[in-house]
Amino acid sequence: MAASIKDVAARAAVSVGTVSNVLNRRVGVSPDVSQRVHDAIAELGYVRNDAARQLRAGKSRSIGLVLPDIGNPFFAEVARGAERRAADDDMAVLIVTSDGDAAREARLLELLLEQRVRGVLISPASEDLGAMQRLADAGTAVVLVDRHSAGTPLPSVAVDDVAGGRLAVEHLLAMGRRRIVFLGGPLSARQVSDRLEGAREAIATRDDAALEVVEQAGMTVQHGRAAGERLRARAVDDRPDAVFAANDLLAVGMLQALSSSGVRVPDDLALIGYDDIDFAAAAAVPLSSVRQPAAALGFTAVDLLLADDADTDRSHVRFQPELVARASTAAD
Incomplete structure (x- = not known):
């Protein structure tokens, strides 16, 4: 016993x-x-029996974190930041992965509520925030992560992805590139559509530049490699001179496909990613990228959740991205 x-x-x-x-x-x-x-x-x-103690006290020492892909180093860093902040208050973070599936996300939210979590941090799988709003209305603190929610009462922490997309393409244009491919998907994902919007804003400033959109079903290395194989199969005069990948995993896959076929980066094609994960700097050709403060997103999200729980004003925090130029775009 x-x-x-x-x-x-x-x-x-x-x-x-x-x-x-x-x-x-x-x-x-x-x-x-x-x-x-x-x-x-x-x-x-x-x-x-901490669960019983928490029930008696009416407060949990755990926070739920719902992410679309914990295998993506960007989201792993978001989780690390959240855990660091939660530890300051002697709390734990329960991390679950939705795989970008709204139905799976709904089941995971139910599971977290059954665990009596203090609140939920979530990077939503869809544009529909109804489930999150209902949770908040029922008294569970909810903070959106990597998703701006101005115009709603839900607190949020995000990066200005429109500005990030603009930074990436402005950099390519400054390097003399004019036939640019935007690679990302699905385009229904808010982060992807925002980065594309920024890319289009930058292209619109040049009459001699064009942007081609190549949509992928996902944002993994495998999706990037598949897109790279299709691109290298094109006639040389039909290829772009630059690719802006909506995340670094796509860019790494693209680089692998191009390098194995003799397409030179950046001589034949400049390549820039997004997130600035560790793999970007360590790639065979170090990748230029748009840096997001991933750990700060997670850390700040916990701050907002605990502040909301204490009945302070809900708020929206938006970080600004930063261009990191490396060899893949012919940076010195």
């Missing part, structure tokens, strides 16, 4: 209240007594 808090108190020769004070790190317990309690816990293998 599992040891109880009463067993720990008896072994340490203290009251149950003292054991509780030690477990909850309250002041007023001498180092000697605290050590006896911890020794008793170790000897008995005691594990407290």
